[in-house]
Every structure is written in structure tokens, then in C-alpha cells.
């Protein structure tokens with residue numbers, strides 16, 4: 001469990017803090033998304049949590065231990081997958097992982113087994129005897145994930161980890177995070193794309209210019225950005241209204257229907273057209289208003305950079 005209280009960071013002589021008095025919790029068994037544009041303060045927040053940098057004021061506790069005052073105890077069960085790989089690329093995978101395992105005081109046999117499992121899971125087992133310098137970007141990212149997960153930490157910070165992975169890599173990361181959640185771990189995932197967090201996070205915190213401006217519950221995410229669908233049908237009947245009601249609340253005026261308070265995402269609202277056609281209704285007009293989740297996100301954080 002991670003608890004941040006009034007966390008603030010001012011870099012050097014900057015006037016504007018990169019993070020302003022942020023307070024939040026990431027509970028055990030929870031995946032929290034962290035969305036914001038470039039420069040909004042995501043990496044700063046993750047680095048503060050992991051103790052790489054120290055706050056100007058405020059505090060972070062990991063499983064109740066202060067990351068500044070009790071750094072060793074607080075770090076024991078915490079790992080960060082950094083935005084950019086920061087390992088020694090002149091090394092080969094296996095010796096470097098053994099070196100890391102030494103820090104955690106891991107048992108030799110456990111280490112061998114865990115290294116093999118992780119390298120296979122992340123599909124870099126075949127490259128285990130090559131220098132990390134020869135890895136592709138995605139392979140380096142996968143290696144960063146393996147390094148972070150080596151000690152099986154209870155609290156995991158992922159900084160833009162889905163970004164840069166191929167679709168297969170994204171899929172396995174999502175499955176891995178859901179599994180970590182099931183195991184009761186606290187998972188924090190940053191992204192500059194809100195929809196990337198949509199189907200995985202229990203909550204999403206939105207950061208803009210160093211301030212957390214909104215916290216969205218998972219249930220709120222699907223319908224954001226879609227507001228209503230206006231439909232004209234030549235041959236309506238009461239059965240058709242039942243179909244419409246599965247998508248939202250329905251108002252009728254002759255042959256025209258307005259479905260609002262949508263229960264589904266912007267993308268899924270489009271499926272209503274197919275549902276009606278399949279059931280034999282002749283749809284002569286079908287207009288979805290609203291512009292999708294990313295549009296909603298940009299309207300919130302401002303589209304012009306930070």
C-alpha cells in the first residue's frame with residue numbers, strides 16, 4: 001500500500017512546482033492509473049514514491065514506512081519500472097539479474113528459477129546470452145520489467161510501461177497487472193493515453209501541471225466522451241425500445257428516438273445500429289454525439305501541451 005500526503009516537488013530554482021501537494025492512496029489489490037500529458041508530473045510523482053528523488057515537502061509511505069526516513073524498509077517491497085531503461089547495457093541479462101538478486105539477498109536456487117520464468121514470460125529468454133546493448137527498444141523495456149519484478153515486490157510502479165511494447169507485449173502486461181492485483185499487490189501505472197488505462201485500472205487519477213485535478217472511478221470511464229445517440233427508425237415498435245434501453249435512457253417523439261445517459265462507451269454505442277438492423281428495424285438516421293474518451297481527456301487537461 002502506498003500513501004502520499006501533500007507531496008510537493010520543486011526542482012532546483014524553478015518557481016513552479018513539478019508536483020503540488022498531491023495526496024492519494026494506492027491500496028493493496030488495486031490498480032491505479034495515472035494519466036497526464038507530457039510534462040504534467042507523472043514521472044516526478046513515481047520517482048518521489050520510489051525514493052529516487054526527495055520531496056520538497058510532504059511524505060510517502062510504502063506499507064506504512066516512510067520512503068525518506070526509513071528508506072531501506074520502505075524500498076524492500078517496492079519496485080519501479082522506469083520510463084527509460086537505466087541499466088548497464090554492456091552487461092548480459094543473466095549476470096546482471098544475478099547482481100540485482102544479490103541486493104535483495106535472494107536465495108541462489110530461487111533466483112535461477114525466477115530469472116528463467118521471467119525471461120521466458122517476457123520472451124527474451126533466447127537473447128539471455130547477448131549483451132543488453134544489442135536488444136531492441138521493446139526488448140530493453142521487457143528487460144526493465146523483468147529486473148523490477150525479480151524480487152516479487154508488493155508495490156509496483158510502472159512509468160509508461162505499455163508505451164513502446166508491441167500488441168502482444170501490451171496484452172501480456174495487462175494480464176500480468178491483473179494477476180498482480182489478484183495477488184493483493186498495489187499497482188500504479190502512468191500513461192499519457194487515458195484510454196490505455198480504461199479496461200485495467202480501478203481508478204484513474206488525472207494530473208495537469210503538477211496538480212491532481214480529477215479521480216475517475218472505473219465505472220465512470222466507459223461512458224465519458226459519449227453523450228447521446230439520435231435515431232430515426234421507419235418501423236419502430238415497443239420491442240425496439242427494449243433494445244434501446246439496454247444502451248441508455250430513451251425518449252421517443254414519433255419515429256425519432258433519443259438515447260441518452262449512455263451506459264456504454266463511445267465506441268460501443270455504434271453497435272446499437274447493428275443491433276437494430278439485425279432485429280429488422282430500418283434505421284434512416286443514426287447520430288452519436290460526444291467525441292470519445294481521449295477527447296474528453298484533452299478537454300480536461302487542455303490540448304496545448306502542458
Ligand SMILES: Nc1ncnc2c1ncn2[C@@H]1O[C@H](COP(=O)(O)OP(=O)(O)OP(=O)(O)O)[C@@H](O)[C@H]1O
Nearest residue numbers: 011018036037038039040041042043044045083192
Ligand atoms: N530533473 C529535473 N530538473 C528540472 N526540472 C525537471 C526535472 N525533471 C522534470 N522536470 C520538470 O518537471 C515537470 C514534470 O516532468 P515529469 O517528467 O514529471 O513529467 P511527465 O508527466 O512524466 O511527462 P512525460 O509524459 O513527458 O514523461 C516538467 O516541467 C519538467 O520539465
Ligand SMILES: [Mg+2]
Nearest residue numbers: 042043044083
Ligand atoms: Mg514521464
